Structures are given as C-alpha cells and as structure tokens.
Amino acid sequence: MPFCFVGKHQLIVKTEITEDTKKSNIKDEVKKIVNKPTITKTVNITMDKGLFKTIKRARCTPVFEKDKHCNNFEVVLAHSTATPIRNHNGFAYTCIFCTDHFKYPADLKTHTLMKHNNSDDRRKFMKTQTSGGYLLKLDITMLKCNICDESIDTIEELFDHLQNEHKKLIYTDIKNQMVPFKFNGEELKCAVCPRVFTTYKVLLGHMRTHYRNYVCEICDYGCLNRKLMLTHKKSHKTGSFECDTCNKVFETFQKMRQHAYTIHKFKSMPAKCTVCNERFKSFPIKDQHMITVHGMTPVVRKCLACDKIFPTQLALRIHTKKYHLMERDYKCKECEMKFFAKDQLKCHMLKHSGKKDFQCDVCLKWFTRKYVLSEHMRIHMNDRRYKCLQCGRGFVQKCSWRGHMRTVHGETDITVLY
Template sequence: MKTKSERLEAKLKKKKQVKIKPGAELQKHRVNAREVILYSNATPIRCRGGVGYACCFCKDQFPDPGDLKRHTNESHDDSEKSTFMKGRDMISYVVKLDITALKCKICDENIDTVEAMIEHLNASHNHETFPDVKNHILPFKFEGDTLRCFMCLNVFNKFKVLQEHMNTHYRNFVCDVCDAGFVNRHILYCHTEIHRIGSFKCDHCQLVFETVRKRKFHIRSAHGDMNLHKCGYCNQRFRENWYKNEHLAEVHGVKSPSVKCQACDKAFDTRQGWLLHTKRVHLMQKQHKCSECEMEFFSKRELNDHAVKHTGSREHQCEICMKFYGRLKTLKDHMRRVHADRQFKCMKCELSFMQKSRLRIHLTSKHKEDLKSVSEENQQ
C-alpha cells in the first residue's frame, strides 16, 4: 500500500503543467496560493471575526488558530482548496496564511517562509509556481500566548492591528506622498484618502470638512448608528470597543489577550499602553524640556507639574479644608493623609467629606442638586 508521500508524488506526475498567458499576473498569484495550500500544512484565514479566526471554506470560527488549522485539514478536501481565491480581482488580492510550523506535505521538509515554500515546490517537486511575482500572501505564525510579527518580533494584542502592520513588510504599492507601503492597490487607494485636502460637505448637514476621512467619521458618529462594535457570541452592539471587551469578559468569559513587556514581564491591556511603558521606562524618552532649568520629562503633564516649582502657581484646591496645592498629585496625597476618615460619601462621585455640610455644598455646587432634595435624602 502506498504511503501518503508516494500518493502525492504519483498525483504530481499526472498533474499537467499550468498554462499561463504572458502578463497574467493574477493567475500566477492564484497558482502560488493554491499550490502552497494544497501541498503544505499552511492554513488560509478569512478574517478574525467576533468569535475567532474564520475558515475560508465555511462559516466556522475558532478562538485558537490551531483549531482552525485542524478543522481546515480534516473538514475540507483538496477539491475545495483548489478553487481558493477563484473570482478575486488583482486590485484587492491578498491572502492571510497561517504558516506556523510550516512543512511540505510531499517530502515532510520544514520550510520557514511562504517564499521559500513556493521556490521549494518548484525546484524540488517540479510544480509550476511563480517566485518572480510580488508576494500578496501575508504570513502569520502563532507561537505561544503572544501575538507577534515573526518577521520583526513586534508584539500586538489584536489580529487586525497585526494584519495592518504586515503591510510594512510587503510594500508592493507605495504612497507617493508619505512613502507608506501596502500589499495591494486597494489598501493603498484607501490610504490616499488621508492626503486628499479640500472641502468635503456632509450629505446630512451643513458642516464641511477638510478631508474625506474626517467627513466619514462625522457622518458615522453624528448621523449614523454608533453601535458599531458587535459581540460575536450574542450579537449585542456597543458604541465603544472597550464596552464590548468588558461585555465579552463579564458575560462570555472571553478576555482580550494582553501585551507582555519583554524587558520586565509587565502586561498591558492595549498595545498603546505597552508602547508608552516601553518609551517611558525602558527607552527613557524625555522629549519635554523645562525652559527654566535642565530637567527633561516624558510627558507634557509631567513638565507642567514640574513648572509649578518655578511659577509658584497653586490651582488645585481641597474641597474639604479649602487648602490650595500646586500639583494634583500633592492634593491627592493630602486627601489620602489628612482626610482618610471621611464618613459622608457623595453618591454622584468618589469624593467623601468629614462634615455633612461640606457634602451638601459639594452636591449643590458640583452636581447641581436641589438643597431641599438633598435634605430629604439625608433624613431617610
């Protein structure tokens, strides 16, 4: 009985050479993607949906990309895979491919990249692939709990952001204005909107915007449905993405992956938080210099707090004892040390007071509460 490798080799010998017309770039891309998917363990990813990584051949989604790989290999045969990307045009052509532990199915050789696999199938197994075309396949490796670009080792906590980042490595089309690179022409075209300056009037009101992107955001926020962030488990919608993330954690037990700092092992809920931490703590970037002395600071707020030392300004007042302080941090320290025993707590915010009269003044001045209703609430 023939082994799997021998059956593949026999199939290869019967396989007719693909006839490609000169200049038929799109068909070359389709052949490359099809050959890699058929003769390696690479798995195509449709997108990262509401529940997980979506299969390209059915509607199933999987939180773990390893489960998608097993599903694709077990549930979809070569006849389905051979028609992959059929009907897609060149302007928007892009393939998202999981190449974790990539190996050739014919000879079981481990291969590191998509480009190397395309060349390997051509040179070692006589498959007619086309290494000469610009690659429109975005490769991803899922190793460990951290979502990372395997090419530059940058860390991400969302697949969508990692996918956008991959354009920096596949600069097939380059913006003439800012030199940003993109994997296909459609993404470049969408990007060029940020450089179009003019007068763009809202279709629903009289407001005019200087860029198309600003107009689109205005229409979406002022005239459209702002509940754009949909839960993939129950289809509930949210105005902000962080509301959806809270809902996923509390209702469905799904937490967004954190970004771990490789220098000190701290973890952050967002990539932005990790970047700020890295710049502040490990790179020690200090871009804000004091004009009165030689001290430098990471943020504008830190510089403003320091400037009090030179100006003597005291703008932060304690609402309990009415003392003034130059820095908000100093005021908070004062509240913690001096007024820790506050028993009269405001139901509208987090402030507490030592005297009921101070609470009443606070409610009427800060929360516009009626004195009579405040008195009735206190008596109940």
C-alpha cells in the same frame, strides 16, 4: 504579426515578397525580407486541423494579475500545510472559508486541512477578491511540502521548492501579498524578525514594515496592497471636506469619513460583535458581551516585562510604552525634561511660567494646579486619609506619610510602595 486566423482551419499569411520569391515555399515567404523593391501579396492556405490547434495554443494570451494571485493561492494551499486566517476578533481566530472560530491557531490549522482541503472552497474564496485589495494571511507554523514532506521555513523558500523540485507554476512577476505568521507557544513572534507582540492586531500592523509592496512617496509609509495605499494617500489630502448628513466640515477626508461612520452610520457604537453583529459603545463592553453571551474565554492582558495585568489592550500598550520602552516624545523648550504625555508637559510648563489660576476659598492661597488645590483643601477639612498601620497617626498628604514611615519607623521607599 505574420499570421492571422480566418475561418475554421484557414491561415492567411501576410508578408512582403519580391518578384524573385513568388514560387518559394511557405517557410521562405515568412522569412525576413531584405531591402529590395517589394509588393504586398496575400496567400490563402488550408492547413491541417492539428497544426491549426498547435499554432493557436502558441498565441500569447495575457494573464491578469488576479489570475496570477489565484494560481499562487491554489498551488500553495494544495501542496503545503500553510493555512489561511480570516482575522482575530480578540478572542479567537476565524476560518477564511466558513467563519468558524478557534481559540488556538493549531485548531484552525487542523480544521482547515481536514474540512477545506478542496479546490471548490479555494476558488469560491478567490471570486470575492480583487487585485488591488488582495491580502492573504497565512499560518506557516511547521510548514511542510505535501508532495515530498520536506520542511520549509519561509513562503519564499516554498515558492522556490514548488517551482524547482515539483515543476509547479508560480508567478513571481507580481508582488507577494501573502503575509506569513508563525505561532510557536504563547508568544506572538514576527515570522521575519525577532520582535514579539502582545496581540495579533499589532503584529499584523508590524508586518507592513517587512512587506512594503507599495510605498507612499510623501511619508515613506509602506502598504501590502494598492487598496491600503490609496486609503493612506487620502490622509495627505487637506482642505474642506463636508459631511453629507450634518454639514460639518473637516480638514481631511479621513476625519470626515471617520465622523460619518462613527456618528451617522454606527450611531456612536463602533465596537461590533463578530458573532451576532450587535454593536456597543466601547470595546471593553463588547468584550464583556462576548464572554457572557457567547462563552468566549477572557483574554489575560499581561505585560511580558513585569507580569502586571490590565483590563484593556490600550492600558497595556500605554503601560509598555511609558514604563518599559520609556517613550518621551514631548520635550520642554525651557529645560531638558521630556514627558510621555502632552498633558504632563503642559502641567510642567507651569513651573516656568509661574502662573497660578487656582485659589483656596478659605486661606486665599493660590496654586498652579487644580489637583494641588484639591489636596490642600483636605488640610482645612482635616482629612487625614493616609494612616500609619504601626502607630496610628494620620496624614493629609501621601508625601507626609512616606516621610513619617522612613524617619520614624525606618521603612524604605520600596517597602512603603508595596
């Protein structure tokens, strides 16, 4: 560097000059020197205060990644209708600034734009963020520019608009860790692709397929930020990981940490109420607590394909995969049959092995499955639980009852089932 600062308004110019340039002015002294015999000379110059400040401002000051995220966050929230979301607890959306809860995203947007439309709240939030763990979930439903009221469709288009039309500073040399969401109607639809989801949590997990800022070189898993990627990479490390509390050993760090949190830290009570922080043994119990104690509206978990209603999100997810997506990941090695669950495949394999481990104590007949033996025992107990409503006959097995309804009363399978 040819310039360095000394004192308050002094500039020292260090350069290489020849004997022929001793009497030249400052501009000539700082020019690039041709290959001639040179000597080193230091020139002390007292400069004007204004010129000193101009040169000082021109010096390159590095901008850290967190500061760039902070700038983009401030610009987007100050000049658009985009509103941030903290999380969704299964019942309501939470404000990122004050943790107030709102059942509908539109109510959260109104609250944020009216109550938190100031720089103090935004700066306070960014102080809690780190570069590696920064992640901003944005509601961009009916997104508009606050300066010119122009409607905008995506976050990327908003960046371009604020830069080109309004000359706002947006750092584009960092990975975009703002995840967009659009809430149009009752459906949770991805803001990037046409896929529809039943819960906000599942939708958030899906967004990592679009924002693959960090990709695992082992399994190609994509993450939104560095912190999530570092956590994921630990799942690939295998070995002996011992619990510090009970000395149990696990094959992966992830399993050991999950054990430590679930058993020792949370005392086998993983479900936490987001309102009063009370913990419960299961999420359905927690959901019932939030309904009865905190007045949350019960969530209707309805299948979008067949309108069936389920008590838990897990039950709905299993139903969707099994009956609508027709997932069959477990294939029989002996025949071409495929099954949804591992237990189904295990039960099917008994047909190929012919192994019979269950014997009737009355007639000594052997069976391959325990539940078949249980049904068989109803014969000896004369348990005719399946009744025909038309003629009053009773049957031990459901298949016998169905056959009776078809052959005697002319009922079809559909009528019998429903």
